[in-house]
Amino acid sequence: MIIGIDLGTTNSLCAYYGDEGARVIPNRLGKPLTPSVVSIDGQGLVLVGETAREYGLMHPDRTASVFKRFMGTDKKYMLGGRAYHAEELSAFVLRALKEDAQAYLNEEITEAVISVPAYFDDKRRKATKRAGELAGLKVERIISEPTAAAIAYGLYEKKSSTRFLVFDLGGGTFDVSILELFENILEVRAVAGDNYLGGEDFTELLVNEFLEKNNIPEDALSLRELGRLHKEAEAAKRAFSDSDEVSIAFSYNNENKELHISLKDYETLCEPLLEKIRRPVQRSLSDAHIRLSEIDEVVLVGGATRLSTVHNFIVKLFRKFPDTSINPDEAVALGTAVQAAMKERNEAVKEVILTDVCSFTLGTEVSVERADGSYEPGHFMPIIDRNTVIQTSSTQRVRTLYDNQERIRVNILQGESRFADNNLLLGSMTVNVPKNAAGEEAVDITYIYDINSLLEVEVKVVSTGDVKKQVIKGKSNDMSEAEVSRRMEELSYLKIHPRDREENRLLLLKGERMYEECTGNTRMKLDFRLRRFEEALSSHEHEQIEDARRRLKEQLEEIEKSGNK
Ligand code: AMP
Numbered sequence: 001m002i003i004g005i006d007l008g009t010t011n012s013l014c015a016y017y018g019d020e021g022a023r024v025i026p027n028r029l030g031k032p033l034t035p036s037v038v039s040i041d042g043q044g045l046v047l048v049g050e051t052a053r054e055y056g057l058m059h060p061d062r063t064a065s066v067f068k069r070f071m072g073t074d075k076k077y078m079l080g081g082r083a084y085h086a087e088e089l090s091a092f093v094l095r096a097l098k099e100d101a102q103a104y105l106n107e108e109i110t111e112a113v114i115s116v117p118a119y120f121d122d123k124r125r126k127a128t129k130r131a132g133e134l135a136g137l138k139v140e141r142i143i144s145e146p147t148a149a150a151i152a153y154g155l156y157e158k159k160s161s162t163r164f165l166v167f168d169l170g171g172g173t174f175d176v177s178i179l180e181l182f183e184n185i186l187e188v189r190a191v192a193g194d195n196y197l198g199g200e201d202f203t204e205l206l207v208n209e210f211l212e213k214n215n216i217p218e219d220a221l222s223l224r225e226l227g228r229l230h231k232e233a234e235a236a237k238r239a240f241s242d243s244d245e246v247s248i249a250f251s252y253n254n255e256n257k258e259l260h261i262s263l264k265d266y267e268t269l270c271e272p273l274l275e276k277i278r279r280p281v282q283r284s285l286s287d288a289h290i291r292l293s294e295i296d297e298v299v300l301v302g303g304a305t306r307l308s309t310v311h312n313f314i315v316k317l318f319r320k321f322p323d324t325s326i327n328p329d330e331a332v333a334l335g336t337a338v339q340a341a342m343k344e345r346n347e348a349v350k351e352v353i354l355t356d357v358c359s360f361t362l363g364t365e366v367s368v369e370r371a372d373g374s375y376e377p378g379h380f381m382p383i384i385d386r387n388t389v390i391q392t393s394s395t396q397r398v399r400t401l402y403d404n405q406e407r408i409r410v411n412i413l414q415g416e417s418r419f420a421d422n423n424l425l426l427g428s429m430t431v432n433v434p435k436n437a438a439g440e441e442a443v444d445i446t447y448i449y450d451i452n453s454l455l456e457v458e459v460k461v462v463s464t465g466d467v468k469k470q471v472i473k474g475k476s477n478d479m480s481e482a483e484v485s486r487r488m489e490e491l492s493y494l495k496i497h498p499r500d501r502e503e504n505r506l507l508l509l510k511g512e513r514m515y516e517e518c519t520g521n522t523r524m525k526l527d528f529r530l531r532r533f534e535e536a537l538s539s540h541e542h543e544q545i546e547d548a549r550r551r552l553k554e555q556l557e558e559i560e561k562s563g564n565k
Contacts, residue, residue, distance in 0.1 A: 001016060001105065001107060001109065001111075001340075001344070002111040002112060002113060002140055002340035002341075002343055002344055003015065003016050003025070003098075003101050003105075003109055003111075003112050003113075003337065003340060004016070004017075004022075004112065004113045004114075004115075004148075004333055004334070004335070004336025004337035004338070004339060004340045005094065005097060005112050005113070005114045005115070005132075005333070005336060006115050006145070006148070006332040006333035006336060007036070007068065007090060007093065007094065007114055007115065007116070007128065007131070008036055008068070008170055008171065008332075009036060009066055009068040009069060009170050009171040009172035009173055009198060009200075010035065010036060010065075010066070010170060010171025010172065010198075010199065010200070010303065011033040011034065011035055011036060011171070011303065011329065012033070012034050012035075012036050012093050012094075012097060013025075013027075013032055013033050013034060013097070013329070013330065013333045014097045014098075014100075014101050014112075014333060014336075014337075015330070015333040015334050015336065015337035016101070016105060016337050016340070017337045017338060017340060017341035017344075017346060017348075017349065021348075022152070022334040022335075022337040022338050022341075023334075023337070024330050024333055024334065025097075025100065025101045025104050025105070026100075026104065027049065027096075027097070027100045027502075028100050028103065028499045028500065028502040028503065029049075029050060029502060029503055029506065031050070032329070032330065033329060034048065034049040034050070034093065034096060034097060034100070035049050035050055035052070035053045035065070036065065036066075036067070036068065036090075036093050037049065037050075037052040037053045037056060037063060037064070037065040038052050038063070038064050038065075038067075038079070038089045038092045038093065039051075039052040039055040039056055039059065039062050039063040039064075039079070040062055040079040040080040040082070040494070041055060041059075041062065041080075041497070042062075042080075044080065044494060044495075045494075045495055045496070045497045046092050046494050046495065046496045046497060047497050047505070048092055048093055048095075048096035048496065048497075049093075049096060049502075050506055051497065051502055051505050051506045051509060053065070054506055054509040054510055054513065055509050056227065057224065057227050057228060057231065057513055058224065058509070058512065058513055058516070060223040060224055060226075060227050061078075061079075061223065062079050062080050063079070064077040064079060064084070064089050066171065066172050066200065067086040067089045067090065068086065068090065068172065068173075069086075069172050069173070069195065069196070070086040071086045071087055071090065071120070071124045071127045071128060071131075072086070072087065072120075072121075072123040072124035072125075072126065072127035072128075073086065077089060085127075086127070087127040087128070087130050087131040087134070088131070088134060088487070088491060090128070090131035091130075091131045091132075091134035091135040091491065092135075092491075092494075092496065094112075094114075094131055094132055094134075094135035094137060095135040095136065095496055096496060096499060098112075098135055098136065098137060099496065099499050100499060103499065103500070109137070110136070110137065110138055111137065111138045111139075111140050111340075112132060112137045112138075112139060112140065112340070113139075113140050113141045113142075113143055113336045113337075113339045113340045113343065114128055114129070114132055114137075114139055114141075114142055114143075114336070115142075115143050115144065115145045115148045115332050115333075115335070115336050116128050116142055116143075116144065116145065117144070117145050117168075117173050117175050117193065117195070118144040118145060118146050118147070118175050118177050118188070118191035118193065118359060119173070119175055119191060119192075119193040119195055119359050120359075121359065121360060121414065121424075122454070122455075125142050128142060129142055130484060133484050133488070134484065134487060134488050134491060136488075140340065140343050141339065141343065143335075143336060143339050143354075144177070144188065144191070144356060145166075145168055145175060145301065145332045146166035146168060146175060146177030146179060146188070146191065146301070147177075147179065147186065147188060147335070147354055147356070148331070148332045148333075148334075148335030148336045148338075148339060149166045149168065149299055149301045149331040149332050149335050150164045150166055150177075150179045150181065150186060150299065150335070151186065151335035151338050151339060151352070152326055152330075152331045152332070152334040152335035152338065153297065153299050153323065153325075153326060153331065154181045154186065161181065161182050161183070162180075162181050162296045162297055163178070163179070163180050163181075163290065163294060163295050163296045163297070164177075164178070164179045164180075164181070164295070164296070164297050164298075164299050165177070165178050165281075165284075165295045165297070165298050165299070165318070166178075166179065166299045166301055167281075167298060167299065167300055167301065167305065167314060167322070168300075168301035168302045168305075168332075169197075169198060169199060169277070169301075169302045169304040169305050169310060170198050170199065170301075170302035170303065170304060171198045171199045171200050171302075171303065171304065172195075172196070172197075172198035172199075172200055173193065173194070173195055173196075173197070173198050174193050174194045174197040174198060174276075174277065174280065175191065175192075175193040175280075176191070176192050176193060176280045176281050176284045177190065177191045177192075177284065178190045178191075178284050178285065178288040178290060178295070181352075184350060184351060184352045184353060185352065185353045185355065186352050186353070186354050186355070187355045187389065188354075188355060188356050188357045188389075189287075189288035189290065189357070189387070190283075190284040190285075190287035190288035190290075190357065190387040191284065191357060191359050191387065192279075192280035192281070192283040192284040192287065193280050194276060194279075194280055197273065197276050197277070198302075198304060199302070199303055199304030199307065201273055202237060202270060202273060202304060202307060202309075202310075203230065203233050203234050203237050204233075205266070205269045205270065205273070206233040206236055206237055206248065206259075206261070206266070207226075207229055207230055207233045209259060209261060209269060210229065210233065210248050210250065210257075210259040211229075213259050214252070214257045214258075214259070216252060216257070221252075225252070228250070229248075229250050232248045232249070232250055233248055236248045236261075237307065238306075238307075240263055240266065240307065240308055240309065241306065241307075241308055243263075244262060244263045244264075245260060245261065245262045245263065246260075246261060246263075246266075247259060247260045247261070248261075263308070263309075266309065267309050270309050274309070274310075274313050277310075277313065277317075278317070281317065284387075287386065287387040288387070292318065292319075295318065297322075297323050298314065298318050298320060298322040298323065299322065299323050299331070300314070300322045300323070300324055300328045300331075301328050301331050301332055302328055302329075303328065303329055305322075305328050306328065355389055355390075356389070356390055357386075357387045357388060357389050357390060358384060358386060358387070358388055358390050358392070358449050359386060359387070360386050360414045360415060360416070361382045361384065361385050361386040361414070361415065361416055362382070362383055362384040362412070362413070362414050362426075362447050362449065362455060363380050363381050363382040363383045363384075363413050363414075363423075364380075364381050364383060364396070364398070364410055364411055364412060364413060364445055365377075365378065365379065365380065365381070365411040365413060365420035366379050366380075366381045366398060367379065367401055375401055378419055378420050378421060379418065379419065379420060380413060380415070380417060380418055380419060380420050380422075380423055381396060381398075383395075383396050383445060383447045384447050384449055386416065388449075390449050390450065391448070391449060391450045392448075392449050393446055393447060393448040393449070394446070394447055395444050395445065395446040395447075396444070396445050397442050397443070397444050397445075397462070398410075398442060398443055398445060399438075399439045399440075399441065399442040400433060400436065400438055400439060400440065400441040400442070401438060401439075402438045403436075403437050403438050404435040404436070405433065405435075405436075405438070405441065406432060406433065406435060407430050407431065407432055407433065408430070408431055408433055408441075408443050408459075409428060409429070409430045410428060410429045410430070410431070410443070410445055410457070410459050411425060411428045412425070412426045412427045412428060412429070412447075412455070412457055412470075412472060413425055413426065414426055426455065426472045427457070427470060427472045429457060429459055429468060429470050431443060431459050431461055431466065431468050432461075432466075433461055433463070433464075434461075434463060434464065436463075441461070441462070441463055442461075442462045442463075443459050443460060443461055443462065444459070444460045444462060445457065445458075445459055446458040446459075446460070454471060454472070455471070455472040456469065456470070456471050456472070457469070457470050457471075457472060503549075504533075504537060504545075504549070507533070507549065507552055507553065507556075508530070508533070508534070510556055511526060511529070511530045511533075511552060511556060512530070514526060514556060514559055514560075515527060515530065518559060522559055522562075525555060526555055526556075526559065529548075529551055529552045529555045530552065532548045532551065532552070533545075533548040533549060533551075533552045535548070536548035536549070
């Protein structure tokens with residue numbers, strides 16, 4: 001079976017297509033979401049998900065999160081003395097999801113469809129694919145998250161002929177996409193977004209407000225303290241769903257510090273972030289040449305759309321209530337499962353043809369003429385505009401600038417800035433041209449962008465007909481197959497903490513943290529329960545383990561409820 005995976009910034013999840021349609025696969029803890037958090041513990045075991053998040057509260061230096069933001073970049077994370085790229089950390093998450101899916105479905109899983117933000121460029125898509133390979137998964141297809149969400153809403157719900165706006169605010173990224181479903185063609189009309197905006201920013205607002213109101217400089221807190229404060233702020237943010245005022249309590253230098261904040265004040269703090277949401281929405285509409293009133297459905301994706309401030313803003317912005325019939329956390333994963341079923345030619349799903357757009361403008365560097373006739377270099381000339389449906393090709397002619405010029409250099413750029421330097425250089429080519437008077441010689445530059453987001457550049461010298469071609473395969477950090485298998489072998493020495501013992505490990509970690517946080521009698525009672533549980537675990541007696549686990553759980557819940565920390 002091919003499974004579908006939503007590899008998220010904050011949480012990841014997987015789904016499969018079974019007899020009853022697309023279904024989310026619960027992880028070993030019985031939960032649909034696995035936090036995209038990775039730790040390497042003292043014994044060199046890899047922890048993933050909730051256990052890693054819990055471990056991270058005590059060992060932030062051995063824990064990484066939100067690494068999806070740096071997928072496909074050279075950024076390295078040092079965990080337990082070794083460096084990892086974002087794609088390698090993602091591979092650990094994928095490995096855990098794969099193992100949990102195998103246990104749940106009771107079969108070996110070797111293939112997957114993985115989703116990525118529409119805004120991910122080629123380099124990031126390739127890094128995601130490699131993460132899958134490093135996890136031992138053949139990646140059948142990389143699919144854009146909004147496309148997956150639209151598939152979940154459009155096909156799963158058997159709607160036809162609909163214009164969707166998919167509003168996806170996850171933990172760290174924001175994507176807006178406009179898609180049109182007509183019969184069996186799902187066409188992406190436009191995508192826009194912000195790779196540096198997400199639910200975490202809404203949490204940070206509360207962290208900063210807390211520090212400011214209590215006169216605590218941010219750098220006064222240790223990583224561990226910051227982690228704990230962040231956890232409190234996250235809970236407060238979520239509490240706004242049910243109340244008009246929330247509070248954060250946090251002990252700092254043995255003093256209890258607090259923040260009480262009303263929803264109204266929080267909304268004021270959120271204004272600059274909400275303003276940042278507006279821009280990509282407008283840009284996607286204008287790129288798609290669609291008016292707001294022509295959108296049939298606004299579909300919400302990503303956990304941060306649950307935040308009441310964001311939800312209310314969406315209702316006001318679109319002047320309609322969004323469709324929330326599918327859980328915003330699950331829509332993308334369900335869509336990837338439907339796409340996986342299509343790949344398997346499952347007869348229960350109708351085949352759709354997906355068309356995508358290129359998310360960035362592709363162009364070249366040129367000199368432009370000043371009023372006095374001289375030339376100013378460094379300008380960007382677009383060749384393929386962003387949001388053009390792929391596959392596509394387009395040609396622009398560039399002339400020689402001075403007499404007897406012998407060569408023309410073509411810089412291949414991606415981005416939206418007027419200036420070449422501000423855009424990303426993907427590659428360059430140089431062609432020879434016959435000596436001639438300025439402007440008499442020219443080259444035709446053709447960009448061909450295929451369905452897999454591979455760009456082919458063709459430069460033709462107009463006077464001689466000479467042609468030079470180059471396929472742009474992304475940046476140099478592309479690994480060869482041999483490198484992937486070498487790295488895979490290296491990573492396979494790192495054992496994932498046995499997933500079937502996940503719940504016990506999590507409970508122990510939680511207990512240890514709470515032990516540190518509480519005092520007095522509570523602390524002693526907790527110590528007793530922890531010891532009993534450890535003894536039970538080493539006895540390997542099933543009943544004894546169950547009993548000690550239940551008692552420890554009850555004790556932890558009691559402490560959490562009473563707030564004795
Ligand atoms: P995702 O990457 O889609 O899993 O989104 C995770 C983000 O959604 C995080 O920033 C969470 O804080 C946020 N989030 C999840 N549930 C809620 C909720 N009930 N209220 C507010 N924010 C939430």
